[in-house]
Amino acid sequence: MATVSDILAQRFGPRFDTGKSQREQHAHTTTWLPSQAPDGVVFPQDVDEVREIVRICADHRVPIVPFGAGTSLEGHVNAPLGGISVDMRDMDRVLEVNAEDMDCRVQPGVTRKALNTHLRDTGLFFPIDPGADASLGGMASTRASGTNAVRYGTMKDVVLALQAVMPSGEVVRTARRARKTSAGYDLTRLMVGSEGTLGLITELTLRLTGIPEAMSSAVCSFPSVEAACDAVIATFQFGLPMARIELMDAMSVRAVNAYSGLSLPQTPLLLLEFHGSEAGVAEQAATFGEVARDHGSTAFEWTTDPAERTRLWQARHDAYWAIRALRPDSDALATDVCVPLSRLAEAVTRSQQECERIGLTGPVLGHVGDGNFHVTLMIAREDEAERAKAREYLSWLAELAISMEGTCTGEHGIGQGKRAYLEAELGAGAVNMMRAIKTAVDPLNIMNPGKIL
């Protein structure tokens, strides 16, 4: 490590930093996982510099930990074995936008909001929105998604191609710019979600979407989580295209009301968005209203007014902060699981009951169109007993999701935090196959070791 440090310092000067504060900022700090700082942080500016860094690290068997915006939730940026954090901050250029093809090529440090700002005048947008303003390289690495996934998919659906530097220093281009291909193994999707354990993403070709002519939003309260989920299932079977369907449980609604000055009924609530033509979104909202009423909805409102829509969705996006404000002197510990839609109501209800049983506060937010939901546990700071309870709860929840044919992680990745459940979820065969691939691509195990496997 000392040798690598010397070489990087000489080569990158001030763009290589071993200061304590920089190192600590690059370790994971936002969940129950302890922070594990890297030995140094380097800020490359192009793919050739990334190759150099990889070669230097490989020569000396020093771990490489890729770093985007540091918003991941399962310890992805921790350095359990030490090593070099490769921060993509300076690789933040939008390289090209092909409006006719509705795609673009970006460097990995571009954030999703920066990309959408860049696209402002094109009539196009990039639809994947996890809560945080994550970097696109990081979003690809963790197979991120968010509220739009029910309509626009996850990162696996919008990454057309990647350029990555492999542990050998070789540069791989996974695909070309065609929208569709059947040319060999799907390396694009193998890299998406590989959490930096196979290579360092240095460029992304992304599919964009035309901004719809019109959008409408609806809020709709239900007597129970079950009634809300049944309404969603019925709506899908109706073939109604929804752009977003978010579930808030009663406790989340209470938090949001308090935080955002709203007066929504404090029962389970769905927040929806429809994208289409003016007539289309009006019709869709009306149809959904009927389905909702059939499922016992007590209040239903919809709007196409941009200010009103923004106000509603801002409240949803602020839900994390609203929930934190429920217990301001606590740490928030966010987790997520995903189950088949038919099991969602039961999964959410049991999650709430278990929280109550063990005496934890854990409001639920759900991307209900995908069967994906988040529990945000509020843990008194420095309270080891409560933290232990929370860790037990996380295991319980992961196992619940797996027992329902679901996954222990819908959109946060495995990282360090969910490694214990991977084999329970997929079986030894799949984990052995992942390990075989990892060993083949990264025989020295220098790429983000200690994550996923």
Added chain:
Amino acid sequence: MATVSDILAQRFGPRFDTGKSQREQHAHTTTWLPSQAPDGVVFPQDVDEVREIVRICADHRVPIVPFGAGTSLEGHVNAPLGGISVDMRDMDRVLEVNAEDMDCRVQPGVTRKALNTHLRDTGLFFPIDPGADASLGGMASTRASGTNAVRYGTMKDVVLALQAVMPSGEVVRTARRARKTSAGYDLTRLMVGSEGTLGLITELTLRLTGIPEAMSSAVCSFPSVEAACDAVIATFQFGLPMARIELMDAMSVRAVNAYSGLSLPQTPLLLLEFHGSEAGVAEQAATFGEVARDHGSTAFEWTTDPAERTRLWQARHDAYWAIRALRPDSDALATDVCVPLSRLAEAVTRSQQECERIGLTGPVLGHVGDGNFHVTLMIAREDEAERAKAREYLSWLAELAISMEGTCTGEHGIGQGKRAYLEAELGAGAVNMMRAIKTAVDPLNIMNPGKIL
């Protein structure tokens, strides 16, 4: 091989066949590639039998060639090194349909038409439709798509999970039944498109779609391929959701008119389908009509009448036969490439010009929403000079697509036929990575050797 033959004969009795006619039926016969028959064909009935077959073959280093419906086009089912064809014909059960979750679990020998027949009363359908009634295992293996891909994606988008027998005999489940997951490497999508070179698919969990309330179809003639492509680009940017957009060039229209007794204008033509509500599909067709007129469309008609819609789409689906009827004593040699949409008009036009220049007949059909198009070359039977010309044309076309940032194969796979272009398309880095994965998963190279790599 002789030992394996004896063991399989003893174990599987009449379900193992080494007869010449059975072997020849299992070799590839429909393109310019010479047929290479396997040494025997076995018909397993469940995953345990597949494991047995794989173990027997692995013990004796005998190649395994998976076989679905035999409709692939790039030599996937050929046995260049001999070995055992594993025909999934008897593994043809739909194991479960989860209507609320809109998914199903099937064995690999179920064909797409059989699945849709099974789903008849559920309000759901399986949307991927390559021309042939392929098996779902085969469609996953070649990452198939078809006319609906612009709306519903390709096999990579609808396969939620796979079960496969690895060369080691181990059974891998790639994912569970959740619609979304970020749990480790995306083995599902690594297996989809791997053409049987990594393992034998023994079960698929597939995403289904609600049958839309209404469908409308439109036909629309254009003065040139360029005008048609420009209309499609404009329509996308308008955000109009199209379920299908098929291009026929003038020669294809002529063939279809003659074959199906239609009287479409013999100029480039788009055939479209819209899915949605009654009002939605009417509005979408009308909007497209306006866009088309802006781009010089000379004739535009639309209908929601089922009989009329069926007649139009039947003509499209019969186009392959219509084209063959242009020169009844010829062989048809179908190829496909895919380019970014902005290059499609130029790619199609140059493909036509090159055909004319070298004196071949090659009408063009395109899944134009994806930038994907097929050229069907009509080659006089037993005419070695014309076959040689056709082979040269195929190389020329693959290189053209690659030069336009596209792919040499949009939906037919690499197989044997396109191996020569893989490195030109993706570079040595990607091909090396594929090779490393192949070697790690199948160190004895027994799974469909001689395909892709």
